[in-house]
Amino acid sequence: MDYTxxxxxxxxxxxNICILKGFSKxxxxxxxxxxxxxLDFIAKSGLNLENNAIxxxxxxxxxxxxxxxxxxxxLRFFFAEILKKPFTTADVPIKKKEKILPKxxxxxxxxxxxxATDNLKHKLIVKLLYSxxxxxxxxxxxxxxxxxxxxxxxxxxKGKGKKDxxxxxxxxxxxxxxxxxxxNTFKTEYILEGRNGKYTKKSVxxxxxxxxxxxxxxxxxxxxxxxxxTHLLDSGTDIxxxxxxxxxxxxxxxxxxTHVSNKDLSNIRSxxxxx
Numbered sequence: 001m002d003y004t005x006x007x008x009x010x011x012x013x014x015x016n017i018c019i020l021k022g023f024s025k026x027x028x029x030x031x032x033x034x035x036x037x038x039l040d041f042i043a044k045s046g047l048n049l050e051n052n053a054i055x056x057x058x059x060x061x062x063x064x065x066x067x068x069x070x071x072x073x074x075l076r077f078f079f080a081e082i083l084k085k086p087f088t089t090a091d092v093p094i095k096k097k098e099k100i101l102p103k104x105x106x107x108x109x110x111x112x113x114x115x116a117t118d119n120l121k122h123k124l125i126v127k128l129l130y131s132x133x134x135x136x137x138x139x140x141x142x143x144x145x146x147x148x149x150x151x152x153x154x155x156x157x158k159g160k161g162k163k164d165x166x167x168x169x170x171x172x173x174x175x176x177x178x179x180x181x182x183x184n185t186f187k188t189e190y191i192l193e194g195r196n197g198k199y200t201k202k203s204v205x206x207x208x209x210x211x212x213x214x215x216x217x218x219x220x221x222x223x224x225x226x227x228x229x230t231h232l233l234d235s236g237t238d239i240x241x242x243x244x245x246x247x248x249x250x251x252x253x254x255x256x257x258t259h260v261s262n263k264d265l266s267n268i269r270s271x272x273x274x275x
Contacts, residue, residue, distance in 0.1 A: 007036075068095060069094060122211065133228035
């Protein structure tokens with residue numbers, strides 16, 4: 001078996017083990033692509049599949065810390081599961097994850113965002129992301145049967161990590177949804193439909209980008225989820241409840257919102273004001 005065939009065999013093994021472990025399509029695609037790039041580098045450089053080759057490869061990349069960490073995770077998985085040559089951060093160092101504060105919108109900006117369009121579907125996109133704290137993928141996978149109007153509950157099926165959870169539906173949103181249902185004929189079971197079935201990520205991103213331009217602010221889907229969490233925290237909601245609504249398995253992930261919340265800061269006077 002020549003080198004090209006061996007690499008292809010490795011890549012197929014990688015894909016299969018990812019599927020067996022239940023990884024998402026996005027993770028499988030990323031791991032496959034990253035490992036293929038590494039194997040191409042090995043073929044061109046003539047290096048062996050050893051730790052030093054990993055170091056050399058990572059040093060050639062000019063990527064952000066988070067992108068570099070994804071490369072690292074891909075190679076670590078490949079070496080451990082396929083080559084049976086596990087390595088640690090002591091063997092191959094990696095930068096720590098950047099602690100970047102989440103970007104969010106004020107309540108006034110969100111109100112302007114909703115009022116910036118007369119398109120009911122576009123209003124629903126903003127309201128669903130903000131009022132329920134949804135991730136983009138969760139919004140697109142939302143089905144009409146997942147909404148319980150009697151209990152004001154929204155069911156998230158197989159969210160991140162393939163976990164189910166429940167979150168909120170606002171009274172304001174409920175009226176818009178019922179209006180939207182009455183004016184549309186659906187071809188699928190999804191709330192948001194495109195021309196060829198389910199609405200796409202690019203379509204949502206384009207809607208928010210256009211609305212953001214109207215109010216003079218760059219907007220991406222996750223900003224509305226960040227805003228949902230921060231505004232709940234500002235209003236005094238227990239962080240453990242917010243953790244459940246967001247679907248975080250670790251409370252430390254939710255605690256980042258304490259760094260952008262004004263709840264405690266608003267009660268502190270600057271020493272300059274006391275002079």
